[in-house]
Amino acid sequence: MGDDEIVVAVDGSIPSLAAARWAAVEAGQRGLPLRLVHACVRAPTPYPRTRDEQVAVFHALSDHGRTWLREAQGLVERTCPGLDVRQDLRVGQAVAVVLAAARRAVLVVTGARGLGGFDGLAVGSVASGLAHHAPCPVVIVRDDRFPVADEPVVVGVDGSAAGAAALAFAVGEAVLHGVDLEVVHTWSPVAFPDMWAVQPLDADLAALAAREEGLLRRLVEPHRAAHPGLTVRTVVVRDRPVRALLDRAAGARLLVVGGRGRHAHPGVGLGSTSASLTHVSPGPLAVVRAAPVPDNENPIGREHEGDGLQRTEES
Numbered sequence: 001m002g003d004d005e006i007v008v009a010v011d012g013s014i015p016s017l018a019a020a021r022w023a024a025v026e027a028g029q030r031g032l033p034l035r036l037v038h039a040c041v042r043a044p045t046p047y048p049r050t051r052d053e054q055v056a057v058f059h060a061l062s063d064h065g066r067t068w069l070r071e072a073q074g075l076v077e078r079t080c081p082g083l084d085v086r087q088d089l090r091v092g093q094a095v096a097v098v099l100a101a102a103r104r105a106v107l108v109v110t111g112a113r114g115l116g117g118f119d120g121l122a123v124g125s126v127a128s129g130l131a132h133h134a135p136c137p138v139v140i141v142r143d144d145r146f147p148v149a150d151e152p153v154v155v156g157v158d159g160s161a162a163g164a165a166a167l168a169f170a171v172g173e174a175v176l177h178g179v180d181l182e183v184v185h186t187w188s189p190v191a192f193p194d195m196w197a198v199q200p201l202d203a204d205l206a207a208l209a210a211r212e213e214g215l216l217r218r219l220v221e222p223h224r225a226a227h228p229g230l231t232v233r234t235v236v237v238r239d240r241p242v243r244a245l246l247d248r249a250a251g252a253r254l255l256v257v258g259g260r261g262r263h264a265h266p267g268v269g270l271g272s273t274s275a276s277l278t279h280v281s282p283g284p285l286a287v288v289r290a291a292p293v294p295d296n297e298n299p300i301g302r303e304h305e306g307d308g309l310q311r312t313e314e315s
């Protein structure tokens, strides 16, 4: 298994083919191999009852799997001729299998829905499980809508380590695809980092907004310096993060969020913003998990230490 490859979860469904196409374009642009992984799930006992029935069911399932992998391979080769494509049929539960296959992958790509579920379900258990548990970025592809030229990458940042990782990933995507980057940060006068309190009625909201804008500028600055050709727009809005990101996601080629925000809890895979967006994002959604970053290297985290309320402007 190579170190730098993109893994796609394939189950024969239309969204998983859309995921394979999205991943093919990405692998082509990055010059990376693409691994198509299908998990062949053993039939649950007590069905089928006899050993012969079990063998027959397993053969049927694995035949389906091979067919779906071949179909996905044909599609990605048509999408991106010359791509290095590998097929990987494995036995086991889909989330565990794809995670194992992607242990050293740089990106996992999955359809939002698969062959199961029910009408109206926005994100299936495999897609959701991958977004919750993959150590590398996961892109959830909803449908086969291909990006129109110039659609920006939109990223939400909140001052968390995962937000910083999301920003770095989004910068890479915008540079890779030669599009603009829109960096969105929301704030609220009633929701504070590390505490839950209501702002006094006479709070200087303009000063709070200016402080948030300054914090975002500082977070983005190193990326601007590293990529002078990249157009970066910063958007600071007093709003709920999901609503603000959805407002901008409609015209985006990719929406990027961190896996967890500033209210992360050990053992909880995704924060509420990223978890909600796996359900409602209109287009491809990247969920990026952070390598742990010490708080003293995180400008927004540092700014928010202490009471936070009294400091109205960054220096």
Ligand SMILES: Nc1ncnc2c1ncn2[C@@H]1O[C@H](COP(=O)(O)OP(=O)(O)OP(=O)(O)O)[C@@H](O)[C@H]1O
Pocket: 008, 009, 010, 011, 013, 015, 016, 017, 019, 037, 038, 039, 040, 041, 094, 098, 109, 110, 111, 112, 113, 114, 115, 116, 117, 118, 121, 123, 124, 125, 126, 127, 128
């Ligand atoms: N057996 C599998 N092997 C590899 N990838 C899979 C498998 N099953 C699902 N996937 C991936 O997960 C994506 C979402 O499918 P998922 O199974 O999560 O939703 P669903 O089938 O609609 O609902 P359910 O949670 O009931 O299975 C698929 O598009 C595919 O990319």
Ligand SMILES: [Mg+2]
Pocket: 114, 115, 116, 117, 124, 125, 126
């Ligand atoms: Mg399924």
